[in-house]
Amino acid sequence: MLRGSSAVAIDNERNKHPSDVIAAASAARARRSGRVGLATASRSTSDPHPAEMATHELHPNDTLTTLKMESENLKAKLEEERAKLHDVELHQVAEKIEALGQFVMKTRRTLKGHGNKVLCMDWCKDKRRIVSSSQDGKVIVWDAFTTNKEHAVTMPCTWVMACAYAPSGCAVACGGLDNKCSVYPLSLDKNENLAAKKKSVAMHTNYLSACSFTNSDMQILTSSGDGTCALWDVESGQLLQSFHGHGADVLCLDLAPSETGNTFVSGGCDKKANVWDMRSGQCIQSFETHESDINSVRYYPSGDAFASGSDDATCRLYDLRADREVAIYSKESIIFGASSVDFSLSGRLLFGGYNDYTINVWDVLKGNRVSILFGHENRVSTLRVSPDGTAFCSGSWDHTLRIWA
């Protein structure tokens, strides 16, 4: 488990988080002082029926060692239960379908304007507007068809690691080293100062790593370097639910497609991907097969699975109903971390942006790579498929965004 100053040191080594000394120091202070104000209500679970508490009653005399042993036993039992149902591989089931042909995907637009690394981007539901955020503190709204910039906001902090478009298209949310998530309504009047209308919604005790509106403009889900995720009411800024369970920084989250109910998945530096019930705050399922930080998680379009991208240079697919990992997308030649993943509309293709500047396109069902896309001149940090699946956008440390189709 990452705690205290060691976590800061590792952050600096990893070079994914800012090497900004001031930021690191304030992060360390935040860690040592602990969380402020986040509810711990979610910890108390309803009492299980005595007959169901099969293995362990928690006595006050339990030592660390006995608890650890119990934990290891339970983990082994969990894997045993999961293995019982592992009767076939996904690619075997997929043998009967046609292999994919050659793909011709090219950069169709290049969005230039950020002064530093692009860290995050999101599509508007209108399928043409994009919001992006950068290390230079700027958040820009673009028209991807014309490449024109429609709005620009300067945040009071650098490293704006998260940004999201509101479902209505009328606002954007963003945050990063300021430990907050703020919402900016987008004005039709280009001369209006957007920063004046800013609303601070979320407050974490460490950097904001990701944010997403839920089905409406009224609620925002956030993940943070403080190890938690949280659900907020935009209007009042009130914390509606907090999600505890990760043992280190949470780096990413994704909401389940609306038809499949109120859950979301998060990935963290503890190598775990957790699936959460938004209403109760409980972790429903947890997967720990990656060998390093999970940088990106994305639901399969049907909502029955999700993909992850990690610093261990692999992407993986987890089947939620089988409760296990069912595919690993990797090659010996790929040794740099995957920073960002997304599916094509049907779920057949998985696009992965990597730290070696490339984008690899994977056949989700058969498990092989079908294409490798070159173009960016530095790490790909963010990648999203457009809402109607006609194109996808990648953002990079080379300061640009590219639209591919």
Added chain:
Amino acid sequence: MARDMSDIDILKMELQQLQKEVKNEREPVSKTAKELVDWVEANSAEDILLKGVPEDKNPFKEKGGCIIT
């Protein structure tokens, strides 16, 4: 995040979580994988990045001119 909890408390929390997860209902991969495949097949036709569209139908494709690959 359990930064203000003792190691024992964290382990107890993990234990409770594991006890819950062990009881989760699961389905065999043969069934769920088939459903994943079926879903893809049912939706492949509308997947433009998969199937491609004629140049003039996709708003992001160039209209005319040369594209050097």
